Amino acid sequence: MLLRLIKLFDAGYIEGVRRLSMLVIAAWNHEYEQCKLLTNVSYPEINRQHQQCLILICYIYLMAIYEMDDIRGFVIDNMSDEENMLKKLTSRERRFIKFASTEYDGQLYMTPQDFLDSVVEQEPRPRLKRRVLSGQDLQVIKDNTPPLKKGSKMLFRTLRDRGIVSYTEYLFLLSVLTKPISGFRIAFNMFDTDGNHRVEKDEFLVMERIFSGVWKGKRRPKDDRDKKQSKEEDAIERAQDDYIDDEEGLQRKHRIDTTLQIHLFGKKGNQGLNYDGFHKFMDNLQTEVLELEFNEFSKGNVAITENDFAKILLRYTYLNTEEYDAYLERLMDRIKVEHGITFEEFRDFCRFLNNLEDFAIAMRMYTLADRAISQSEFSRAVKICTGFKLSKHLIDTVFAIFDDNGDGMLSYREFIAIMKDRVHRGFKSSAKSEGWDAFRHCVKHEMKHSVEQ
Numbered sequence: 001m002l003l004r005l006i007k008l009f010d011a012g013y014i015e016g017v018r019r020l021s022m023l024v025i026a027a028w029n030h031e032y033e034q035c036k037l038l039t040n041v042s043y044p045e046i047n048r049q050h051q052q053c054l055i056l057i058c059y060i061y062l063m064a065i066y067e068m069d070d071i072r073g074f075v076i077d078n079m080s081d082e083e084n085m086l087k088k089l090t091s092r093e094r095r096f097i098k099f100a101s102t103e104y105d106g107q108l109y110m111t112p113q114d115f116l117d118s119v120v121e122q123e124p125r126p127r128l129k130r131r132v133l134s135g136q137d138l139q140v141i142k143d144n145t146p147p148l149k150k151g152s153k154m155l156f157r158t159l160r161d162r163g164i165v166s167y168t169e170y171l172f173l174l175s176v177l178t179k180p181i182s183g184f185r186i187a188f189n190m191f192d193t194d195g196n197h198r199v200e201k202d203e204f205l206v207m208e209r210i211f212s213g214v215w216k217g218k219r220r221p222k223d224d225r226d227k228k229q230s231k232e233e234d235a236i237e238r239a240q241d242d243y244i245d246d247e248e249g250l251q252r253k254h255r256i257d258t259t260l261q262i263h264l265f266g267k268k269g270n271q272g273l274n275y276d277g278f279h280k281f282m283d284n285l286q287t288e289v290l291e292l293e294f295n296e297f298s299k300g301n302v303a304i305t306e307n308d309f310a311k312i313l314l315r316y317t318y319l320n321t322e323e324y325d326a327y328l329e330r331l332m333d334r335i336k337v338e339h340g341i342t343f344e345e346f347r348d349f350c351r352f353l354n355n356l357e358d359f360a361i362a363m364r365m366y367t368l369a370d371r372a373i374s375q376s377e378f379s380r381a382v383k384i385c386t387g388f389k390l391s392k393h394l395i396d397t398v399f400a401i402f403d404d405n406g407d408g409m410l411s412y413r414e415f416i417a418i419m420k421d422r423v424h425r426g427f428k429s430s431a432k433s434e435g436w437d438a439f440r441h442c443v444k445h446e447m448k449h450s451v452e453q
Contacts, residue, residue: 001024001053001057004020005017005020005021005057005060008020014064015064017060017061017063017064018061018064018065021057021058021060021061021064022061024057025054025057025058025061028054092170092171092174093167093250095118096108096110096118096167096170096250097250098118098124099114099115099117099118099124100114100130101114101124101125101127101130101131101161102114102130102131102132102133102161102164103130103131103132103133104132104133104137104138104164104256107166107250108130108167108250109133109164109165109166109258110164110165110170111159111160111161111162111163111164111165112155112156112157112159112160112161112162112163112165112259113125113156113157113159113160113161114165115156115165115170115173116156116157116288116289116292118170119174119177119289119425120289120292120293120296133164138164138256138257140162141162141163141164141259141262142257142262142267144159144162144163145159145163145259145262145263145267146263147263147266147271148263148264148271148273148277148280148281149277151263151280151281151284152284153284153285153287153288153291154288155263155284155285155288156285156288157288157292159259163258163259164256164258164259165258165259165260166258167250169258169260173260173285174425176282176285176286177285177286177289177425178354178423178424178425179354180351180354180355180358181279181282184278184279184282185275188275188278189275197274197275198272198273198274199272199273199274199278200265200272200273201261201264201265201269201270204261204264204265204273257269263281264277264278264281286350286351287347290343290346290347290350291343293312294312294343294346297311297312298343301340302340302342302343303339303340303341303342303343304340304341304346305338305340305341306331306335306338306339306340306341306397306400307328307331307332308341309341309346309397310327310328310331310397310401311328312346313401313419313422314327314328314418314422315422316421316422316424316425317418317421317422318421319418327401327402330400330401331397331400331401334400334406335397335400339393341393341394341397345390345391345393345394348388348390348391348394349390349394349398351386351388352382352385352386352390353419353422353423354423355385355386356416356419356420356423358385359381359382359385359416360412360416362381362384362385363381363412363416366381371409372407372409372410372411372412373409373410373412374408374409374410375395375396375399375408375410378395378398378399378410378412379395398410402414402415402418
């Protein structure tokens with residue numbers, strides 16, 4: 001019966017599944033009541049296998065009801081308006097809303113601590129509700145934001161909740177974490193329209209939206225007045241005006257000076273940004289996030305174990321439990337003496353991962369037959385792509401994790417596929433099922449497992 005219901009459900013006969021499962025439940029209930037009368041026992045004992053089957057059939061009935069409601073466009077009763085709204089958003093939009101702990105004039109903002117939590121933690125810190133900021137709060141934030149010359153790799157950790165980060169800035173900061181230095185140099189030069197090696201605040205807002213991809217699909221059609229403007233003026237004006245009134249609270253038609261803008265361009269917004277200053281900010285942010293991840297495992301020590309290094313690399317990947325455990329067990333079997341991974345080694349490897357696309361191109365050109373690569377070939381490719389050399393022990397550890405059969409060769413395609421999830425912190429992968437989709441997947445898995453048994 002379970003197998004038949006599964007096949008009907010997969011074939012799309014939802015109404016048939018609903019009726020059949022309802023009949024089975026009704027028939028079982030009738031038999032149970034008859035058993036109570038015949039045995040004169042209030043709660044007769046039920047065979048465990050029959051009990052499991054009945055529970056699964058009840059789940060199937062509920063799934064059929066919810067599926068029919070979904071097809072008709074009805075909202076599942078126990079899903080709130082906010083949950084329905086989140087279901088329509090991208091993974092980045094959902095994550096920003098989930099971690100944003102403050103708002104001003106209807107627009108959501110992250111604090112610097114929220115941003116750090118969003119890139120290293122699975123869930124936000126517990127809170128009763130979002131903090132609603134006043135004009136006075138914004139002034140305090142402005143007064144407490146240090147200038148760029150006083151920036152450090154502790155900036156976000158020092159500011160904690162005394163700052164605000166908008167959604168577009170959140171996307172931009174994610175780009176800072178995942179892009180190599182060469183990409184920022186190109187973008188910076190492209191928007192240095194007068195060639196004076198400085199970017200003004202308005203130009204930076206353009207660059208921020210290009211990096212974040214927010215502009216896509218949001219450009220308004222040009223009228224005759226627009227056509228007379230230069231490309232630079234047109235772009236800057238749109239960067240200033242292209243704030244959208246949206247129901248999610250990601251953007252609103254108001255402009256306030258955020259912590260990032262004050263830090264980079266001063267309290268009055270009139271300080272130009274040179275590339276050295278921007279490079280310093282980018283390097284500090286990357287280092288700060290990496291230190292946060294490293295310190296989580298180091299517990300105050302100067303190095304983390306090779307096993308902890310593997311856990312950090314695999315934490316954002318979508319491996320199943322068996323695959324994840326296999327990587328860790330393989331590493332433990334091959335590393336006989338632990339030397340540890342220092343922060344400098346960890347940082348160098350993460351910077352290499354930000355050049356993963358260049359590494360993939362180098363490997364495709366070098367190994368036209370898609371053959372596996374040796375440690376020396378891996379080391380040479382990293383040096384060519386990044387300009388620096390990874391330590392011998394670090395490369396030994398990487399091969400101990402990812403060398404499938406222990407022959408000293410690495411399938412670079414598999415390595416790149418897994419490490420892309422690490423670089424993008426899971427955003428580039430298919431999102432894990434949540435809510436109703438996760439429930440449906442879990443029930444179908446349990447039904448098939450029960451039938452196999």
